[in-house]
Amino acid sequence: MEFWTGLLQSILQTALSPTTAAFVLAAIGLNVHFGFTGLMNMGQAGFMLVGAYGFGVSVVLGASFWTAMLIAILAAVLFALILGIPTLKLRGDYLAIVTISAAEIIRMVVKLAALQDITGGPTGIPGQKYRHVFTELSPLPEGKTTILGLTYANTGVDDWWTRLVAWGLVALFILITWALVRSPWGRVLKGIREDEDAVRSLGKSSFAYKLQALILGGVMGAFGGIVMALPAAMQPDSMGRPTTFNLWMIMLLGGAATIFGPLLGSILFFVIRLVLTSLAGEFVPASVLSAQQTEQLAWILIGISLILLVVFRPQGILGNKKELSFNV
Template sequence: MDWTRILTNVAGEIIAPTTAAYALAAIGLNIHFGLTGLLNMGQAGFMLLGAYGFAIATIAGWPIWAAALVAIAAAALFALVLGIPTLKLRGDYLAIVTIAAAEIVRLIGRSTALTSLTGASSGLRGDSYKATFQALSPLPDGTTDIGPFNYSNNFSNSWWIRIVAWAVVALACLFVLLLIRSPWGRVLKGIREDEDAVRSLGKSVYAYKMQSLVLGGVIGALAGIIYVLPRAVQPDSMGRPMTFFVWTILLLGGAATVFGPVLGSIVFWAGLMLIKSLMRDGIPDTVMSTGQIEQLGWVIVGVTLMLLVIFRPQGVLGDKKELAINVR
């Protein structure tokens, strides 16, 4: 078994743009669920809208800052459309609406009626919208070796994408830290614990929930941009499984914590790579094919996470008292 190659692949997952994108999406979901107690089951919808907004605006010739604003505006509008009819109801209604709305976004994206805009089921090719982002890179062309890692400086799956992605994650963590310590953040946590008590103090619970939904959705849209920078915008790759992965990452690292989503994303993707690499090297092709190994890897990860939720529901960094699900 080639341990050097296996450990290099695992370490590569730790700094991968996909890991950063999922960490950022989980940070947004943490504002929804960890701080406010909102059961958003459609975070992939916010990510897909962010990806489409950025890509379509860039293809139309807009500068990168304007394309990012389009993505943010699309996510904010989506949050308003979801929140206005549901935030005055029980949390499970929001869960039903968000998972359905995210599927609507995905199905609209793959609709043949919008092929000229969204590319339908084929999506939007990465080389059609990445040029403005790559043009911002201060790195020289070519590739760079850092330890065992060798990546392009500026093209897809590059060092430049990694630098920007993890810088955005760091800024998001700082923002959440300041948010938790602010009076506004304390109101959100009060809503999570007992919204009737907060309402009795004269606070507009509905307004605070709406602000939380918009803010977490905007962070999810930024995660969608980072997710598609190394690849294409493909609607079927950002469906229900993506939302479930984000939830898993949040619960794994610990809800209502600052760094739990980041740790959860790193452990999730590095652990998945480790399991699959060990099985590829240790299980002969005559016993199990590559496709079967991929499926078994997900099964093992799923069982492991089920055990984690059963025996440590607060996650690695979380506090059980912080989990809204345990106080209702």
């Protein structure tokens, strides 16, 4: 009984963690790119990295919180423009190759030893160098608070303040996405996804709309990177290719071209991995599976589940099969 109680508490902790919220934010942006516009962006982690480092480096160099946030947003917009202007005429796998390459270039540049004094190089930037500007904004009183059986400091490293802001941003971006998708602008995006030539025949600039979608989704990804870095540290390898692949898994699991798909997919992704590792650790002897092997087994089972999902329910849990017409 104690094991099951602890497991339920761990599930709640994971579902409410800032990391889960960060992946929701980045997945919402990826959903704008692929789900609603049909852009095969395989470099969403690059937008996360640009946003995180734009914020962190700015603070280290003396910027205030709001100035650093503005710089992070502008960095994401600039990255989207540099990436999008020469490449958005590409389709399908060609665009995927370009975007994943661009994200890897950014990650390698950040890791350069020559930039050690600015970006921290391969080791990144410790959280205490940039987190204070965020912590100082907290209106919460000092001390700890228990909610739903979870006890955290009101303000600190692993705190309620970070969770409130992170999930507040999730709610905000879900609302923004819902409003935009229902607008004429959103209907044009869906038209581009389904038949770009038909949209152009109506006098609409598909390039301009795709660039706008790339910028919007990229800024959402940048916020995801900032939220991901706030509780811990800024490390370039934590926003590499595996992060982008996980975001795709999250989006497809919840359902592409849905409003709440990224939210559901992210929570399920982290919770399922936690449950699998916890159950294996409790009921499988260490002589059969070590802790490292248990983690690997969890990833294998998640991969198999995704394969089965794509085969038997390609629209995802919340998706609509009618939304799967892509002109890529």
